[in-house]
Amino acid sequence: MDLSMSVELVNLGKKYNHKGLFQGINAVIKAGQCLGITGSNGSGKTTLLKLIAGIEQPSEGYVYMKGNRGDLRREERVGSIGMVSPQIAFYDAMTGIENIMFFCSCSLRRCSIKDAQEGCMRVGLDGYSDDLVSTYSTGMKQRLKLAIMLVFQPTLWLLDEPSSNLDAVGKKIVGNSIKSALQDGATVIVATNECWELGYASEHIILGECSVDSI
Amino acid sequence: MPVNILSLANAVWILFKKDLLCEFRTGYAIGTLLMFALLILSSISMTFSGISLSAELTANLLWMIIFFCSMAGLGRAFLEEQETGTLFTLSIYFRPQAIVLGKMLYNIALLIGLTCLIVPLFMIFLHVDFQLWRELFAVLLLGDIGIGAVSTLMAAMLGGAQGKHSLFTVLTLPIILPQFLSAIHATMTILSGNVPTIQEIAYMLGYDSIMILAGYMLYSFICCE
Amino acid sequence: MMRRVLFLWLAAVMGAIVFIIPPAEGLGNVVKIAFFHIPLAWVSVLGFLLSAYWGIQYLRTGEMYYDLKSSTAAKLGLFFCIFATLSGMVFAKLTWGAYWNWDPRQITIFILLLIYGSYITLRSAIPNIITRARTSAVYGLFAFFTVPFLMFIIPRFYFSLHPEPIINRLGRLDMDSIMAYGLLLTLVTSTALFRQILCYLLKKEYRKYPANMADRIGKDGMKL
Numbered sequence: 001m002d003l004s005m006s007v008e009l010v011n012l013g014k015k016y017n018h019k020g021l022f023q024g025i026n027a028v029i030k031a032g033q034c035l036g037i038t039g040s041n042g043s044g045k046t047t048l049l050k051l052i053a054g055i056e057q058p059s060e061g062y063v064y065m066k067g068n069r070g071d072l073r074r075e076e077r078v079g080s081i082g083m084v085s086p087q088i089a090f091y092d093a094m095t096g097i098e099n100i101m102f103f104c105s106c107s108l109r110r111c112s113i114k115d116a117q118e119g120c121m122r123v124g125l126d127g128y129s130d131d132l133v134s135t136y137s138t139g140m141k142q143r144l145k146l147a148i149m150l151v152f153q154p155t156l157w158l159l160d161e162p163s164s165n166l167d168a169v170g171k172k173i174v175g176n177s178i179k180s181a182l183q184d185g186a187t188v189i190v191a192t193n194e195c196w197e198l199g200y201a202s203e204h205i206i207l208g209e210c211s212v213d214s215i
Numbered sequence: 216m217p218v219n220i221l222s223l224a225n226a227v228w229i230l231f232k233k234d235l236l237c238e239f240r241t242g243y244a245i246g247t248l249l250m251f252a253l254l255i256l257s258s259i260s261m262t263f264s265g266i267s268l269s270a271e272l273t274a275n276l277l278w279m280i281i282f283f284c285s286m287a288g289l290g291r292a293f294l295e296e297q298e299t300g301t302l303f304t305l306s307i308y309f310r311p312q313a314i315v316l317g318k319m320l321y322n323i324a325l326l327i328g329l330t331c332l333i334v335p336l337f338m339i340f341l342h343v344d345f346q347l348w349r350e351l352f353a354v355l356l357l358g359d360i361g362i363g364a365v366s367t368l369m370a371a372m373l374g375g376a377q378g379k380h381s382l383f384t385v386l387t388l389p390i391i392l393p394q395f396l397s398a399i400h401a402t403m404t405i406l407s408g409n410v411p412t413i414q415e416i417a418y419m420l421g422y423d424s425i426m427i428l429a430g431y432m433l434y435s436f437i438c439c440e
Numbered sequence: 441m442m443r444r445v446l447f448l449w450l451a452a453v454m455g456a457i458v459f460i461i462p463p464a465e466g467l468g469n470v471v472k473i474a475f476f477h478i479p480l481a482w483v484s485v486l487g488f489l490l491s492a493y494w495g496i497q498y499l500r501t502g503e504m505y506y507d508l509k510s511s512t513a514a515k516l517g518l519f520f521c522i523f524a525t526l527s528g529m530v531f532a533k534l535t536w537g538a539y540w541n542w543d544p545r546q547i548t549i550f551i552l553l554l555i556y557g558s559y560i561t562l563r564s565a566i567p568n569i570i571t572r573a574r575t576s577a578v579y580g581l582f583a584f585f586t587v588p589f590l591m592f593i594i595p596r597f598y599f600s601l602h603p604e605p606i607i608n609r610l611g612r613l614d615m616d617s618i619m620a621y622g623l624l625l626t627l628v629t630s631t632a633l634f635r636q637i638l639c640y641l642l643k644k645e646y647r648k649y650p651a652n653m654a655d656r657i658g659k660d661g662m663k664l
Contacts (some may be wrong), residue, residue, distance in 0.1 A: 004224065023286050054439070054440060055303070055306050055439060057439055076308075077306065078309060079221065079308075081307060082307075082308075083307050087300055087303050088300070088303065088304050088307075089299050089301045089303065089304055090301065090304070091233070091237055091301055092299070093236070093237040093240040093241050094233075094236065094237065094240075098236075101228070102233050103304065103308050104230075105221070105229050106221055106226065106308040106309050107221060146265030149568070199340055219662070221629040222584040236656075250584055323602075337565050350569055361634075365582075368582065371623075372562075372575050372578060372579060374571075375566045375567075375568055375571035375572070375575060376562065376565040376566045377565050377566075377567070378565055380560065382562065384578065385557075385558050385561055386561075386562060388554065388558075388585055389551055389583065390555075390582050390583060392551055392554075393586050393589035394587070394589075396588075409457050410568070417587065421589075422496050422586075422589055425585055426582075426585070429581065431583060433578045433581060433582075436499055436574050436577070436578055437574065437575060437578055
């Protein structure tokens, strides 16, 4: 089982129609490390995460991923990446547990009902896990996104504003999840403007005004 | 290859089961398709009541009903996922090929189920008698696979477009037409009491294979910007 | 200079069709419509093939230049396809008494019209340039895959009023040699005309694209 992954961004850039969003992004994040991405609204934080996830193609540059057994091509990255993002949506016709089990079934590591229930408990959804997602509030859906990450345990965590719509308890769960993921050797990339979330990161990328600072 | 990647067949099956479960719970597509089929069948039956229909007209009517029902209901599989945002989530956790094949399988199953309901009703409403059942099943199956596969792919392509639902029929018809015409001709042959030639069946099979293969290879260009 | 030569050449060919080509047995002077219809049909298919080819090139390389060529070839192909359909309808009326009767060749040209129309409708519905390029290239490819099925299956299933293809199944030429040479000349002329108009349109259209493609387009309008 691939338990570690390093991510390398080489000269990454993205343009939409006429507008350039960002360019010249370079970074290396090893297993057990956290990269923080921050910037003003519209600077491309979510887009950068999508480029790393492989959902969008960069206009220039490359994203390299290396697992235990060597370089991972795009089609091999599925099953190793998990994402929390405002754009993540669930199936309203399925319950919370069913959604967790469905999305976690993409890897060979089988997810049992017990694992899914435990995941719901860790994020505080244990009373609602058998309800349809259509009845969930925005905060509950955010917690469900975290539950999937905790059950799935991907080697690469992509977090886009993970504590949005969450109360103080929820934010604590986010912090603990990031900490335990890093301790387990996962690679974490967080895109946020919250200082406390960026505090977990050893490297930072600041986007905005088409310039990049890598500290 | 990392150990934790699910095989394509397993992923397709999981996606197919998920679509069936959601459809079973909501019943949107099945309800729409059923009512649409019933509406068209009853209209045609009322119009043609008492008039005996030639083999050509009967074959054309049957496939027109199947086609219009497909246009009413099959686009939903992809279009709804694009609108609710669940396609984004799927793209992260599943391979593009698994997503498109899973959707194709679901749409084809839906269409085959619908055809199984339409054909008996068609026979009852329009007083049609099919003799060559084995050949009819083969033609219906191949035609449904073609329409289901192409509908799925066209719906997949409309992710970035405006006016998706109306554009769906416009895009699908030209691509589906060869299979549609072959299916009508083969059904007409069956209704005349003859067995369709091996050539005709081979052409329909060839069309289905090429469309499914093309979809498998080209979907990753459509889904990823 | 090239344009003047082409214009004179076109005028000469049209003159030759009207005055030099003899009337055919049976069909009479009506056969001269075929000297317009066939090149137009050929060029509309050529536009379609080029559009699919450049679509593949775009998917392979990601260069917007190929998307520009692909969409321009499709638009031009549609334009010629409409005229091919109209000339065919006139020929059908004069020869068989009806403008349209769903003869297999009419079905195939109608489907080509549908494909072109859907392609252009699809392009106009997608605002994002890159999504539009990818989606239309893939759609063009799907349309291309249906072509063998259309061309070979439909005419064999349905009785056709259309004259047999000029080089018929036995591989022999069923035409007077002067007519055959005349037809060949019109095919070459129409291809040259197509290329010239394509170059002109490329020079006009490239400004709609954000990337500066002036150096690729060149003085001619197209660098192949």
